[in-house]
Amino acid sequence: MVAPLDREHLLAAVERSPRAAAAHDRAAWVGLFTADGRIEDPVGSRPHAGIPEIGRFYDTFIRPRDITFHRDFDVVFGTVVLRDLELEVSMGSAVTMYIPAFLRYDLREANGEWRFAELRAYWELPAMMLQFLRTGPGAITPGLRLSRDLLTIQRLRGTAGFMSGFRRVGARHKRLMQAFVDALARRDTAEASHALSPTAPITLGDSGPLDIAKLAQQLSGARPEKVIASGATVTVSLNSDHGRGLLFADVPWRGEAITRVRYFPA
Missing domain, CATH: 3.10.450.50 (Nuclear Transport Factor 2; Chain: A,)
Known part of the structure; x- marks a missing residue:
């Protein structure tokens, strides 16, 4: 397993992610990753690899909205931290999503600090989209904004990569x-x-x-x-x-x- 002190340090490193996201601190959030870090969010979509792509991930999915992490419990195993939680995502004044999820952080020491070598988010994109559409007319504006950000920041390849997250076992x-x-x-x-x-x-x-x-x-x-x-x-x-x-x-x-x-x- 992992020594108590290491557990404390690993959990502290992971906790920097929701803090930076809540503060809309792009540099702090992107800086949590190693130079070759990867994000697969949701699992099944095309990963974002390397700092430039991680920055584009932030600009598309984190910067425009307020995200609150409602943690249930954590597992620390070696240098892996797993978090069972619900994500509360404000898509705008009229739409707030509640997304059951599991997050997996693979950590590695870099320059004397624990950083994320890989972040994998397990959640169901089809269920989230259905919840989004059920909010009614209030979903139109945030939906158009997300589509715009996908196409302008992720471009066609990145948008297709995100949409591949719809394909999952059922x-x-x-x-x-x-x-x-x-x-x-x-x-x-x-x-x-x-x-x-x-x-x-x-x-x-x-x-x-x-x-x-x-x-x-x-x-x-x-x-x-x-x-x-x-x-x-x-x-x-x-x-x-x-x-x-x-x-x-x-x-x-x-x-x-x-x-x-x-x-x-x-």
Whole structure:
């Protein structure tokens, strides 16, 4: 895992992001990233790589609006910080969006400070767009403003890259994940295995080997609290007999089985 002092420093580094966004401090926010940093927001869209593109990401999606981070809980695992939260995004005087999300920060030391090597945001673009449209006529002005910013700042390639975030695994894959978690919660490893491809790796964090029996032990009595499908990944926030945690499952677009499982306990 991670030493308490490192945990404190990593969380402090991550906390600089919502502060800089709330203050509309472009230099501070962009400066949180390493020179080769990447943003994939939402997961499944084309990443923004390098400081110039990260600056354009800020100008398109953060500068024009007020964003409040409502944090539920954090997981610190190695130099990865995972945050379960809801984003409150003011799109204008008449439209405020509430977006369930998971944020993953991969941190690296640079010039004596922890910086973001990668930021990945797991949220559902189609659900957000539906919520946006349901606000009615008030959505017209902020919608036109976002379209303008996409085309003028991101240009056609960047706009297409953002729109690719609409492509994600769907309800069928969420049901598969739900069945997998339910089986693990009652320690039915045979049933849980039916949801996995024969070669699917299971790990604690990104790389610690974990067999399905040990995962079932970790998730005994698990109760899913939030499920998000973003890109080719279904992520579940859950509460088990052993506490809170986040479970990530990779599922091919046309697949019927989970091909990779990662568990991050809080």
